[in-house]
Amino acid sequence: MKRDLDIRVVIVEDDETIREGYAFLIGNTAGYKIAGTYASCEDALKKIEHDDPDVILLDVELPGISGIDALPKFKKLLPDTHILILTVYEQELLIFRALGSGAAGYLTKNTPPEKIVAAIHEVMEGGGPMSAHIARMVISSFKRNDSTPLTRRETEILEQIATGKSRKRIADELFIDLETVKSHIKNIYHKLDVHSKADAIKAAKDNKFI
Amino acid sequence: MKRDLDIRVVIVEDDETIREGYAFLIGNTAGYKIAGTYASCEDALKKIEHDDPDVILLDVELPGISGIDALPKFKKLLPDTHILILTVYEQELLIFRALGSGAAGYLTKNTPPEKIVAAIHEVMEGGGPMSAHIARMVISSFKRNDSTPLTRRETEILEQIATGKSRKRIADELFIDLETVKSHIKNIYHKLDVHSKADAIKAAKDNKFI
DNA sequence: GCACAAATCACCCGCCTGGGGGTAATAGGC
DNA sequence: GCCTATTACCCCCAGGCGGGTGATTTGTGC
Secondary structure (H helix, E strand, O other), rough: OOOOOOOEEOOOOOOOOHHHHHHHHHOOOOEEEEEEEEEOOOHHHHHHHHHHHHHHEOOOOOOOOHHHHHHHHHHHHOOOOOEEEEEEEHHHHHHHHHHHOOOOOOEEEEOOHHHHHHHHHHHHHOOOOOOHHHHHHHHHHHOOOOOOOOOHHHHHHHHHHHHHOHHHHHHHOOOOOOOHHHHHHHHHHHHHHHHHHHHHHHHHHHHOOO | OOOOEEEEEEOOOHHHHHHHHHHHHOOOOOOOEEEEEEEEEEEEEHHHHOOOOOEEEEEOOOOOOHHHHHHHHHOOOOOOOOEEEOOOOOOOHHHHHEEEEHOOEEEEEEOHHHHHHHHHHHHHOOOOOEEHHHHHHHHOOOOOOOOOOOOOHHHHHHHHHHOOOOHHHHHHHHOOOOHHHHHHHHHHHHHHOOHHHHHHHHHHHHOOOO
């Protein structure tokens, strides 16, 4: 069990002005303590274990190893430390890669300082702080297309196909005949203008039909 | 183009105390206007078009049609209106269904009133407000398991299989022999202790290996 | 009540895929 | 220098998959 004193924060950020700015701000907030600051992931990975941080503020665009590539390494070194991504980039690919690698939050650099402190607090309380625009993108990634050409049953069957099940198995699980499943699949292929499982799945996912 | 005056808010919530409480709060905040309040989705669906709302606060546990089932209907009636889910439930299934149906945000009922107003503002600015715990669950849904038994290549091939591609096609796209792909698949099956595509995909997804 | 869409089942065909049994050479990382 | 990841090859055979055509029933909308 750790001391329940200050929240220990480490900053990994190459721009000295920004780094020292954040450090000053956080270090002077009651309840927070700067446990270390680094200009590169290489430096940080060598010494961060001694800092014993609760939260890491991690930049993604860094010279040498990028923050996004270093994320799994930090996670391996400090499995219980929360990592907050801090970046100017709002690219979907980057965001989902970061979250997939175990980031606990994703903030853009235009986030006002007091919100950053609030985000650190939030992440310690089990939250997942995100900048507004990021949150919207994350939510959008779940949204289905409601103007699908597929019927309910066709959508259901295509979802089953996307799990890798055979037509026979789908038929059994839906309590319908194999021939019925084949009919549905033929209709799906016609509607999506494809000629294979893989293409149907891709077309449907691209269009958020499934 | 709409008037850029007050933000028009509709509340759909069966508990009168809560409903009127929110209505009073929001109605008395500068820049916001209550365009309508309803105790059920049935009522709301009939009249909501005349309210011309910018944002709907929607409860999920309602008598009759649930908020979650009504969500697509509201979306159809008012495609440009933002819908904020307001509920006590924090079940993953419910959350992802709501977001999949087009909810722009998801708040729990313990959210302090001023945060609800802030969330309405945020959603109008293109954000995706979520309660802390919800946001964490959403983020967690992206997180991969880093202690996978699968090698990099095996993971890559299983990902391809999960897209419905045939072994031959995977071999071609990865510039390796069909027999090599078969070998990898055999190894994957052994490691995951399964005997089919579908089971491998399920096991891998359940464990977040892919 | 009628029309149209959705869902169901049927039988045809040819070809390739999928799952499982082995074995083994070469590269790359610690 | 060793281990494992990656690559590749041999065998077998059941059954799946994609495509064509047609027919029946259920149900929702106007």
